[in-house]
Amino acid sequence: xxxxxxxxxxxxxxxxxxxxxxxxxxxxxxxxxxxxxGLFAAFRTAGVAILLGLYYIVPWLQLDGRQAVLFDLPERKxxxxxxxxxxxxxxxxxxxxxxxxxxxFFVTTLAxxxxxxxxxxxxxxxxxxLWIERKVEGSRQQQMKLDKAASSFRKIRxxxxxxxxxxxxxxxxGVTFVGYFSPMRELAFNFITxxxxxxxxxxxxxxxxxxxxxxxxxxxxxxLHMCPYARFQSxxxxxxxxxxxxxxxxxxxxxxxxxxxxxxxxxxxxxxDCTICVQVCPTGIDIRDGLQYECIGCAxxxxxxxxxxxxxxxxxxxxxxxxxNILMGGHTHIMRPRMxxxxxxxxxxxAGAFYSISQRLPIGMDVxxxxxxxxxxxxxxxxxxxxxxxxxxxxxxxxxxxxxxEGIPDLILKKDTAEVVVKSGEVVELPVRVxxxxxxxxxxxxxxxxxxxxxxxxxxxxxxxxRFLGPTFR
Amino acid sequence: xxxxxPVQRIIAIVWxxxxxxxxxxxxxxxxxxxxxxxxxxxxxxxxxxxICFFLFWSLGAxxxxxxxxxxxxxxxxxx
Numbered sequence: 184x185x186x187x188x189x190x191x192x193x194x195x196x197x198x199x200x201x202x203x204x205x206x207x208x209x210x211x212x213x214x215x216x217x218x219x220x221g222l223f224a225a226f227r228t229a230g231v232a233i234l235l236g237l238y239y240i241v242p243w244l245q246l247d248g249r250q251a252v253l254f255d256l257p258e259r260k261x262x263x264x265x266x267x268x269x270x271x272x273x274x275x276x277x278x279x280x281x282x283x284x285x286x287x288f289f290v291t292t293l294a295x296x297x298x299x300x301x302x303x304x305x306x307x308x309x310x311x312x313l314w315i316e317r318k319v320e321g322s323r324q325q326q327m328k329l330d331k332a333a334s335s336f337r338k339i340r341x342x343x344x345x346x347x348x349x350x351x352x353x354x355x356x357g358v359t360f361v362g363y364f365s366p367m368r369e370l371a372f373n374f375i376t377x378x379x380x381x382x383x384x385x386x387x388x389x390x391x392x393x394x395x396x397x398x399x400x401x402x403x404x405x406x407l408h409m410c411p412y413a414r415f416q417s418x419x420x421x422x423x424x425x426x427x428x429x430x431x432x433x434x435x436x437x438x439x440x441x442x443x444x445x446x447x448x449x450x451x452x453x454x455x456d457c458t459i460c461v462q463v464c465p466t467g468i469d470i471r472d473g474l475q476y477e478c479i480g481c482a483x484x485x486x487x488x489x490x491x492x493x494x495x496x497x498x499x500x501x502x503x504x505x506x507x508n509i510l511m512g513g514h515t516h517i518m519r520p521r522m523x524x525x526x527x528x529x530x531x532x533x534a535g536a537f538y539s540i541s542q543r544l545p546i547g548m549d550v551x552x553x554x555x556x557x558x559x560x561x562x563x564x565x566x567x568x569x570x571x572x573x574x575x576x577x578x579x580x581x582x583x584x585x586x587x588x589e590g591i592p593d594l595i596l597k598k599d600t601a602e603v604v605v606k607s608g609e610v611v612e613l614p615v616r617v618x619x620x621x622x623x624x625x626x627x628x629x630x631x632x633x634x635x636x637x638x639x640x641x642x643x644x645x646x647x648x649x650r651f652l653g654p655t656f657r
Numbered sequence: 658x659x660x661x662x663p664v665q666r667i668i669a670i671v672w673x674x675x676x677x678x679x680x681x682x683x684x685x686x687x688x689x690x691x692x693x694x695x696x697x698x699x700x701x702x703x704x705x706x707x708i709c710f711f712l713f714w715s716l717g718a719x720x721x722x723x724x725x726x727x728x729x730x731x732x733x734x735x736x
Contacts, residue, residue, distance in 0.1 A: 257702035382704040408668045
């Protein structure tokens, strides 16, 4: 609920204030976003509640006797629900990032910067920090007054309270962050009892500091200077992209007026120039100047303006989600080549990712040539190469492995045991020697293939290439 | 050049190098297990990843800082 001042003097005063504020914000002065209520503010609050809720709750969830989501760096295993990812599964991280990027392009072309306005961690944590700030310091006017006021016990007490809550919240955010990498329950207990190791403690405070700095102090500066997305948004935007826009044809000429005034007789548009859209803006811009890279598409100005329009008895939507085509008097096309292409690539990548994860073999093998010698001759006169074979078992059950080698006639594989047992989730390093009669070597470097098979599971088979080196006498 | 606010300049040095360090750490540690590389030292795995990250970050920051420094227009040097 915003209160509006319809009297002329008040409005022009506000306009001056707003202009001064824009100048100040250019010099990196603090922006005090005015509180706003409405449909889009409710969406954002829901976004904040869901996303922060997930962030803080997920590390506490257990599944099958272990933490449901844990990026275990020392063990080099990423647990995500019932899946376990190994460094060998790096391709899936790459796939995931490609899908995320494509998804962002798709959504941006369709709906503009909805990511920024409702889901970006910067927005989400800033909203939480702003909420705390309002609870402690009061409304926008009260905050500005407090900052202008001379130092007093009251000012210090209020500021100290705010920063204490901010810092506590930040540190807990840091604990939660580390909880994704180090078992949460242990970590939280150790945190309370001051028993965490130096690395965990460092990251808790480092992440806490980043949260406090970004959401408490930097805020819109992050969007303006740190976010690459804001800068290349124009690449993804077209004339049919949804964006927050001021309807100039309806709003101009703007000007303050009494509610009872006949605006058409006075030659005025619907904009009463109350500047509330500027006051609510978290990045301190005037949406009436058109699309700007600073606009994070949060729609706070839409909610605020609709409120004003209601009070004036005008139609809502002077500032609204619109597209360039509609503002120019045309129509918006949702189905357009760009959307179809982005959509198809996106669907194909998601399908591909799911397919390849479902086809993922739970066994693996790395072949590492012994670096100390190229080859050696055995007492029987055979040429011998030595390899270290890393046998991986990413399955939930233990496996017996058999290993064979081919690629050169009459290859002999020498290892200690016929079958190797690798327990679930473990890696076994197996040194092997491969021997062959030099007569069979056609060149210095030969390709050989190691085949790994889990006993009793014909479909669990991995083939790895390796080089077999010999003398250069031919 | 002087019109760039200090905040933007600091961010331009610290932030891209942070992102690059994150990517570099992931790529490097996927290929090499730090625990294998520093087997002679008694340092925990988590600490090794941390050291790795900050090493990459400082390298990137040095590069960004040098870039920022050399972007100073030549004409202003003689003044």
